[in-house]
Amino acid sequence: MTTIDRTLSVPSPKSITAPALAGKTDTMVLNMGPHHPSTHGVLRLVVELDGETVVNVAPDVGFLHTGIEKNMEFKTYQQAVVMTDRTDYLAPLSNNLSYVLAVEKLLACEVPERATVARVLLVELQRISSHLVWLGTHALDLAAMSVFLYGFREREQILDIFEMVSGARMMTSYFRVGGLAYDLPSDFLPTVKALLDIMPGRIDEYEDLLTNNTIWQERTIGIGAIDSAAAIQYGYTGPGLRATGIDWDLRKDMPYCGYETYDFAVPIASNGDIYDRYLVRVAEMRESVKIARQAWQRLKDMGPGAFVTNDRKVAPPPKTEITHSMESLIHHFKLWTEGFKPPRGDAIAAIESPRGELATYIVSDGGPKPYRVHLRTPSFINLQALPHMAKGQLVADLVALIASMDPVLGEVDR
Amino acid sequence: MGLETKAGDLGVVTTSLETVVNWGRTNAMWPLLFGLACCAIEMMGAQGANYDLSRFGMEINRASPRQADLIIVAGRVSRKMAPVIRRLYDQMSEPKWVIAMGDCASCGGVFNNYAIVQGVDEVIPVDVYVAGCPPRPEALIDGIVQLHKKVERMKLDGTLRDRTPIHV
Amino acid sequence: MIDHETLLARLQATFGDAVTSAPAMRSGESVFHVASDRIADVALWLRDDSEFAFTFLENLCGVDYLGRTPRFEVVYHLLSMKHRQRICLKVGVAEAKPHLPTLTGVWQTANYQEREAYDMFGIVFDGHPNPERILMPDDWHGHPQRKDVPLGYEEVAFSINDEQIYARKPFAQE
Numbered sequence: 138m139t140t141i142d143r144t145l146s147v148p149s150p151k152s153i154t155a156p157a158l159a160g161k162t163d164t165m166v167l168n169m170g171p172h173h174p175s176t177h178g179v180l181r182l183v184v185e186l187d188g189e190t191v192v193n194v195a196p197d198v199g200f201l202h203t204g205i206e207k208n209m210e211f212k213t214y215q216q217a218v219v220m221t222d223r224t225d226y227l228a229p230l231s232n233n234l235s236y237v238l239a240v241e242k243l244l245a246c247e248v249p250e251r252a253t254v255a256r257v258l259l260v261e262l263q264r265i266s267s268h269l270v271w272l273g274t275h276a277l278d279l280a281a282m283s284v285f286l287y288g289f290r291e292r293e294q295i296l297d298i299f300e301m302v303s304g305a306r307m308m309t310s311y312f313r314v315g316g317l318a319y320d321l322p323s324d325f326l327p328t329v330k331a332l333l334d335i336m337p338g339r340i341d342e343y344e345d346l347l348t349n350n351t352i353w354q355e356r357t358i359g360i361g362a363i364d365s366a367a368a369i370q371y372g373y374t375g376p377g378l379r380a381t382g383i384d385w386d387l388r389k390d391m392p393y394c395g396y397e398t399y400d401f402a403v404p405i406a407s408n409g410d411i412y413d414r415y416l417v418r419v420a421e422m423r424e425s426v427k428i429a430r431q432a433w434q435r436l437k438d439m440g441p442g443a444f445v446t447n448d449r450k451v452a453p454p455p456k457t458e459i460t461h462s463m464e465s466l467i468h469h470f471k472l473w474t475e476g477f478k479p480p481r482g483d484a485i486a487a488i489e490s491p492r493g494e495l496a497t498y499i500v501s502d503g504g505p506k507p508y509r510v511h512l513r514t515p516s517f518i519n520l521q522a523l524p525h526m527a528k529g530q531l532v533a534d535l536v537a538l539i540a541s542m543d544p545v546l547g548e549v550d551r
Numbered sequence: 552m553g554l555e556t557k558a559g560d561l562g563v564v565t566t567s568l569e570t571v572v573n574w575g576r577t578n579a580m581w582p583l584l585f586g587l588a589c590c591a592i593e594m595m596g597a598q599g600a601n602y603d604l605s606r607f608g609m610e611i612n613r614a615s616p617r618q619a620d621l622i623i624v625a626g627r628v629s630r631k632m633a634p635v636i637r638r639l640y641d642q643m644s645e646p647k648w649v650i651a652m653g654d655c656a657s658c659g660g661v662f663n664n665y666a667i668v669q670g671v672d673e674v675i676p677v678d679v680y681v682a683g684c685p686p687r688p689e690a691l692i693d694g695i696v697q698l699h700k701k702v703e704r705m706k707l708d709g710t711l712r713d714r715t716p717i718h719v
Numbered sequence: 720m721i722d723h724e725t726l727l728a729r730l731q732a733t734f735g736d737a738v739t740s741a742p743a744m745r746s747g748e749s750v751f752h753v754a755s756d757r758i759a760d761v762a763l764w765l766r767d768d769s770e771f772a773f774t775f776l777e778n779l780c781g782v783d784y785l786g787r788t789p790r791f792e793v794v795y796h797l798l799s800m801k802h803r804q805r806i807c808l809k810v811g812v813a814e815a816k817p818h819l820p821t822l823t824g825v826w827q828t829a830n831y832q833e834r835e836a837y838d839m840f841g842i843v844f845d846g847h848p849n850p851e852r853i854l855m856p857d858d859w860h861g862h863p864q865r866k867d868v869p870l871g872y873e874e875v876a877f878s879i880n881d882e883q884i885y886a887r888k889p890f891a892q893e
Contacts, residue, residue, distance in 0.1 A: 148849070152848075171635050172635060172639060198853060200631050201626075203627055204662065207665075207864050219661065226592060242746040308684060371828050383800075391803055482744065482745040483744050484744055487777070496796070513796075517831060630856060631856045663870075670888075673890060674891050
């Protein structure tokens with residue numbers, strides 16, 4: 138029986154393959170390739186096994202590297218919003234929000250209250266839809282296929298709402314610098330109300346299927362535990378960190394977009410294993426419904442109003458104004474041909490995405506295009522905790538572990 | 552009173568071998584479980600209950616390329632991933648078809664840069680291109696239906712394999 | 720709230736002029752410039768100090784300021800969960816000898832982020848356990864996110880020029 142080295146470390150594939158190639162024979166090296174049914178995308182794992190027990194595992198990433206950060210340096214600030222959709226493709230609106238908040242800090246731009254409340258509502262709906270995909274694929278990996286079909290049924294309703302506001306189901310690019318891209322349509326509020334009314338009942342259905350299910354519990358309780366000190370060392374954020382017992386949610390602790398005015402709880406668990414991460418995320422879905430209801434009520438009470446900032450140097454004027462105002466025409470022209478130019482400096486904006494802490498760091502050199510954009514994506518950082526959680530588990534648990542960490546490879550590789 | 556009616560009463564169907572073979576190929580074309588990026592989520596949505604792909608015979612996605620007929624390249628192909636796709640394509644057995652789903656697989660899409668192969672047709676030959684970023688599940692289904700029509704026109708002798716791609 | 724002057728005074732009392740003040744970020748965080756050879760010590764001190772308790776490394780990235788000396792800059796964002804505050808440490812890295820001590824001894828989370836800074840910019844972190852490329856293929860030459868490396872743009876095909884472009888494009892054969 139090989140002893141497992143439990144010191145905190147993040148191995149690379151070469152650190153596992155090099156000793157094997159040099160002649161180490163007491164363990165076997167297995168490749169869980171970039172093409173695998175359960176790796177949630179193109180993630181390659183080099184696994185060192187002793188029989189069926191995992192001795193060490195090294196993720197090999199980069200199979201979806203798209204050069205998004207460099208590509209954004211060649212687009213104007215408003216055009217670059219489109220690129221952010223495609224990093225975490227299960228929660229595009231969250232990525233939009235993080236980027237747009239950073240640019241608004243650079244510009245010191247005011248966003249109207251109605252746009253902020255609409256942003257909160259849509260981001261919470263996005264959180265629910267992302268957790269539904271997580272739940273569906275997690276259950277699918279552990280062979281409970283019906284949850285996948287049920288989850289996608291609700292997800293279709295949420296995607297219909299996104300299509301209603303922006304025209305696209307997934308890559309909406311609906312949040313723009315200064316507010317929203319278009320005004321909310323007239324049947325937005327009734328449709329959202331209908332969805333929010335049925336949602337808690339549906340979450341009860343998913344819990345009915347899984348939470349007290351013996352097979353689910355046998356496969357998830359006690360597997361893949363991580364303690365809170367190790368989680369902080371690895372930079373693990375999001376529901377996984379809250380499952381270890383640390384009460385850290387950016388929406389409560391470093392609020393943005395007026396989150397401090399909403400009434401919601403942050404679910405915490407204590408063991409840090411897969412079952413706890415599952416419970417935390419399902420509870421988060423319920424909290425998101427609560428926040429969305431409050432945001433809905435505020436939108437209803439507010440009535441119609443501005444959806445984008447009045448600052449014409451940042452956001453374009455409405456088309457009706459262009460026909461009779463020379464200044465509006467010039468502003469429109471400048472924005473479309475050149476784009477707005479934030480002052481020199483840098484800014485960082487961090488939000489709580491469904492996967493953890495998503496931060497955008499932007500450096501501006503005074504020109505119309507960003508000088509440097511760095512996306513601090515949670516899945517990339519969280520993946521470093523995988524070897525620690527996997528050591529000593531069986532190969533079959535590796536599948537459940539990856540599913541519970543909920544990586545999105547577009548976000549890992551950018 | 553022709554032969555057809557008599558044969559029909561007896562439960563006999565006459566057709567050509569090509570039609571039968573192509574009917575079998577289209578009605579049970581199993582895709583490879585291969586999703587790269589955002590388009591894969593729309594492919595999963597197409598597989599779900601709302602836009603059901605099982606009515607086209609694609610209930611199961613085979614994880615092993617040796618058992619799959621169709622590879623739907625759903626998502627952007629990076630330079631590190633291109634050799635992997637080529638190897639998967641080579642491992643598939645004939646007859647095999649390729650759908651390039653989405654703008655990134657068709658032509659590089661939004662990402663015209665150092666890291667993305669500008670169209671998966673630089674790596675493997677493509678039969679149907681489906682446009683969209685990501686294409687709606689209905690668009691993917693349209694691409695699949697067009698592919699089925701293309702397969703129905705295929706000849707059996709193998710040399711007259713129609714390789715002209717269809718753009719949806 | 721930890722204010723800039725207090726933190727600067729404590730840091731300079733311990734590290735002298737290895738730490739200097741810099742203008743705050745436009746989003747409000749305090750910024751300190753740290754000399755490149757002392758960054759690991761400064762980070763360890765900030766992590767273990769019981770009053771400030773910057774226990775979380777939030778972000779580590781490289782920036783290429785082409786035309787400026789020093790050319791590269793590595794930006795660290797540290798988070799204090801106790802005070803709910805973020806600060807920024809910036810380290811200038813010269814082009815001729817882009818070496819910097821690693822922070823993997825202080826936080827394990829620096830591992831992948833330093834590998835990414837090496838892969839994208841060529842900044843070498845001394846003492847890193849696995850100094851390899853992470854995002855680009857292993858045999859890639861060059862560091863893509865440097866400013867003097869082009870984007871790798873391919874000419875877009877319209878109906879006026881598609882014939883010439885498709886003649887040169889390496890389409891896959893059977």
